[in-house]
Amino acid sequence: MATNVHMRNPWDYIDTARDINHPYFSWDYGSPKIRLLDPLKFLKLRLGDNYEFTAYSVAVEGMAEYNQDSVSLDRPEAVYPIWHPDHGWDKLERFCQNPVGEDPELYSDKEIPSRFRPVKGQPHRILIYDFPDIGKFHGRQWFLRLLRIQEEYPDVDFIAHGTTSFRAMFVGRFYAATYNPEFLAKKNAAHLPSGQRLLDVLENRDLLGPWANAFGMRVTDLYRFPRLTQFNMFSVLWASQYYLDEEAFRIAKDTRTFNDLPEDLPESDPRVKKSRVDLFIGSVRRPAAASLSPGDGVICDDCTLANRCRLYREGAVCGVPSTDSAKLARLMGSRDADQLIEGLSEIAKVQAERVGKDLQEEEDSGKRFPETDKRLKDLFDSGQKIARLVRPELNGRGVQVNVGVMGGTAVVQQRTPQELVSGAIRALEEKGIPRERITEDAILGLLEGVTSRKGAELLEDVVDAELVE
Numbered sequence: 001m002a003t004n005v006h007m008r009n010p011w012d013y014i015d016t017a018r019d020i021n022h023p024y025f026s027w028d029y030g031s032p033k034i035r036l037l038d039p040l041k042f043l044k045l046r047l048g049d050n051y052e053f054t055a056y057s058v059a060v061e062g063m064a065e066y067n068q069d070s071v072s073l074d075r076p077e078a079v080y081p082i083w084h085p086d087h088g089w090d091k092l093e094r095f096c097q098n099p100v101g102e103d104p105e106l107y108s109d110k111e112i113p114s115r116f117r118p119v120k121g122q123p124h125r126i127l128i129y130d131f132p133d134i135g136k137f138h139g140r141q142w143f144l145r146l147l148r149i150q151e152e153y154p155d156v157d158f159i160a161h162g163t164t165s166f167r168a169m170f171v172g173r174f175y176a177a178t179y180n181p182e183f184l185a186k187k188n189a190a191h192l193p194s195g196q197r198l199l200d201v202l203e204n205r206d207l208l209g210p211w212a213n214a215f216g217m218r219v220t221d222l223y224r225f226p227r228l229t230q231f232n233m234f235s236v237l238w239a240s241q242y243y244l245d246e247e248a249f250r251i252a253k254d255t256r257t258f259n260d261l262p263e264d265l266p267e268s269d270p271r272v273k274k275s276r277v278d279l280f281i282g283s284v285r286r287p288a289a290a291s292l293s294p295g296d297g298v299i300c301d302d303c304t305l306a307n308r309c310r311l312y313r314e315g316a317v318c319g320v321p322s323t324d325s326a327k328l329a330r331l332m333g334s335r336d337a338d339q340l341i342e343g344l345s346e347i348a349k350v351q352a353e354r355v356g357k358d359l360q361e362e363e364d365s366g367k368r369f370p371e372t373d374k375r376l377k378d379l380f381d382s383g384q385k386i387a388r389l390v391r392p393e394l395n396g397r398g399v400q401v402n403v404g405v406m407g408g409t410a411v412v413q414q415r416t417p418q419e420l421v422s423g424a425i426r427a428l429e430e431k432g433i434p435r436e437r438i439t440e441d442a443i444l445g446l447l448e449g450v451t452s453r454k455g456a457e458l459l460e461d462v463v464d465a466e467l468v469e
Helices: 014-019 039-047 089-097 137-152 166-171 205-214 219-223 225-242 270-274 324-332 337-365 370-390 417-430 440-449 453-458
Strands: 004-008 024-028 054-059 062-067 078-080 125-129 157-161 176-179 400-405 411-414 463-468
Touching (some): 004 054, 014 039, 014 225, 054 176, 078 125, 089 125, 089 137, 166 225, 205 219, 205 225, 219 225
Parallel strands (some): 004 176, 024 054, 125 157
Antiparallel strands (some): 054 062, 400 411, 400 463
């Protein structure tokens, strides 16, 4: 299901939205007050009679919903709770478990102003307000936890507010999101449908040209602020429908706008076949995985071909079908890099638990089990996959792990799964760690410690680990 994108504070670009029959809007509670506007009357006046729309008014007290039939700001169709990261995860879960439209103490409370009072029987929706930067470590961990809560409560509609990240809005599969296309346009910056931000239109005209053509525009149109705003609007609307798609599509001079073709075209239609062209814009053609430079074909944000790749997605692994990253993404059901790392870590946990039991049985029995070596190799392979997602420059090379003992100068270099685990065990025992404490957490911590910050935290009091080329 596509995410409904509500154009935020549309006072200066409402005509552009009307021209494409866009039905979703939002405003920050204080924004119309500054302009001395009644936002509901403004929308009805500028959009005209018989124009159907849904609009949100976002305030700290709650988010009110209105539509073309609403008669007053004091009589909203619904009022949804707002959750801010500072409120804590427990409060979000309470919102999920207790729909405000089913709580008579709330929707019957006359002490709550009608503009912020829930409506009996309203949909179960929650606004997520003010996202952290999900490109940074703590933001990524926060986002992954939010995704898990979304999976845990599939009956709740989540609404994203306070982020311009396409990754946050569309990987999170929000019911709706607010977006202001003027935000970047005022800085002479364009937002590509793939999620990239180009900070200077003139310098990036060769990259913007094909996209502008796809939206029925010329690149020279983007030199004007209103048209650049329109381009950013088209970009977010395209992303709301196709951001998670893998299709390579034509963006050439003769292309019609993205919403001109019917959605139910058969595969045999020549217009469908014509859309399946090279993945790369301009002179860069579709490469074989073997021809990619070290670091390419792993993480989109670190790839030298990112600016010209139609399959680029913010925070994603490579989608070029022949790459290992794309194959892994198909297996795991997601291209989001952090989701893949988390999934691989869960697999590694299971593998590490089995390896730990095998090693203990070998020690107790004095025998060597052939299955242990295989499980060690599987565990090591999982670690390598995680490592190459965290450090794309390791793609296609052997991963060598240096395990150092805190407070000591000895370094044990490991090159095989057996050496990796046995060296880690020796290092831990030399530090005075009892064998019974060297369990799956320690083994997994070793792997994650050399591939992610999470693992480094697990073993920060035991070992230092780093990846070297």
